[in-house]
Amino acid sequence: MVFYKRTGLSHTEITCLGSLILLPWIIRPVVAESNFLRKHPRSLVIFSEFIIALGFTGLLYMTKGSWYKSITLLLFLIISCGYVVHNSATILFYKMLDTTTRQGFSHIKNTSHILGKLLTAGVLVMLVGGLETLSGKIAQSWSILFMILCGLFYAVLVYHVFTLPFGLQVREQMEYSTIKDRILTKKESLLASFKELTCQPKANTFLTFFLLYSIPHTFLLAITPLFLLDTPSHGGAGLSTQELGLCYGTIGLLGLTAGNIIGLKAIKEKRLENVIKTMSLCLSFPCLGYLLISLVGIEKFPLISAFVFLVEFGYGYGFTACTTFMERFCKGKPQYRVWCNIYITIGFILPGFITGYLQETLGYPIFFIIVIALGAISWSVTNNAIDSSK
Secondary structure (H helix, E strand, O other): OHHHHHOOOOHHHHHHHHHHHHHHHHHHHHHHOOHHHHHOHHHHHHHHHHHHHHHHHHHHOOOOOOOHHHHHHHHHHHHHHHHHHHHHHHHHHHHOOOHHHHHHHHHHHHHHHHHHHHHHHHHHHHHHHHHHHHHOOHHHHHHHHHHHHHHHHHHHHHHHHHHOOOOHHHHHHHHHHHHHHOOOOOHHHHHHHHHHHHOOOOHHHHHHHHHHOOHHHHHHHHHHHHHHHOOHHHOOOOOOHHHHHHHHHHHHHHHHHHHHHHHHHHHHHHOHHHHHHHHHHOOOHHHHHHHHHHHHOOOOHHHHHHHHHHHHHHHHHHHHHHHHHHHHHHOOOHHHHHHHHHHHHHHHHOOHHHHHHHHHHHOHHHHHHHHHHOHHHHHHHHHHHHHHHO
16 A cells, blocks of 8 residues: 555555455465365465565566556565465464464464564554655665565575475374364365355344444555545645554554454453444544544644554454454354355455545545444444344
8 A cells, every 4th residue: 555655556546456456365265275285285385485575576676667557466466365375374384283382382473463564564664764765766765675575585485494394294283183173175165164154044144244344444444544644735644654654553553452452351351242332333433533634634643643543443442343253153163264254355355446436536534424424334234243143
C-alpha cells in the first residue's frame, strides 16, 4: 500500500492491486492438503524462501518505468504464493516436532509473528521514510528497502539449508502426525468436508457471519495507510512515511495486540455470548476518530496516533469474537476450520476492489461514515449467529 502510494498510483488502483495480491490465500487450504507438501515439507520451506527472495530481487530493479505497475504486481503475487506455500509447510513441519520440542517453540512462534509485523509495518517503513528524506528519491529508497529484504531472505534460506532436520525420522513423525490430526489428503475429501459442513444445522448463517463480521474493518484496512499519508487538503492526516511507520506500524500494532489480549480475557471472564455484540461494534465505531481528522483537519501527531491506537485496539478486541466463535463452530474438526478461514479470507479480499473507488469518488468523510454504518451488518450477522447457536 505504502509503496504504491509513494510511487503515484491512484487509490482505486492501489486497493485493487492489494486485493489481487491476497488472492493466493484463498487456495491455501488446497496447498496445505496436497500430498507433495506432506511428503516434502522441508524442501518446500526452503524452496518457498528462495521464491520470496527471488521476488524481492526482481523488485530491486522494477520500482520505476512504464511497466513497473504490471511487473511489480506479478512479483508481489509470486511473493504471496511463496508465502502461502511457506506458511503451510512451516505449520506442517511444526506439527512434526515431538510434544516437548513443540511446546518450547510455541512462545517463539507467537513472538516472532508479532516482531515480524513490527519489523515490516513499523521499522522498515520508518527506514524507507528516512531514506526518502535523505535522498529525495522515492524509487531509489524503495529499491534499497527491497535489497535489505532480499538479503534477509537469502540469509534465512542459507541458514535453514544447514539447520532444518530431515531424514527417515521426520517422515515417520509426519505420517503419525498426519493420521493423528486427520489431515485431508485428496481434493475429493476436501470438497466432501465442505458438503458435510454446509449440511450442519444453520450452517449458512454461521458462514455468513464469518464472511461479513469484519466488514467495517476490511473496508477500512486498505484505506488507512493511504488516509494517513494523504495531505490535509485532501482530507488526510498528512503524515510522512517515517511518521506512518511509527504511528500505524508501531503504535497501531500495540493497540491491535492489546485489544486481542483484553478481548480474550473478556471472553474468558464474561462468556462469549455476553460480550460478542459489544465486540462487533468495536469494529466500526472507533472510526469516528478518522472521521474527525478528515473533517477538522487534525495535524497533531500524538492525537492522530491516539486515534490509530483506538481503531486498531477495536479491531483486535472485536476480532477475537470471530476466532473464538469459529473454534466453537468447528468443534475441533480441522477440515471445518479450513473452510471457515476461506470465508474470512474472502471477506477480507473482496472489499478492496471497491474501497479505493468509493473513497476517491465520495471523499474521506463520507467513506468513514459508510464504514461506521457497516457496523449494522456486523451487528446483524452477530445476532443471527448467536440466536442460531442457542
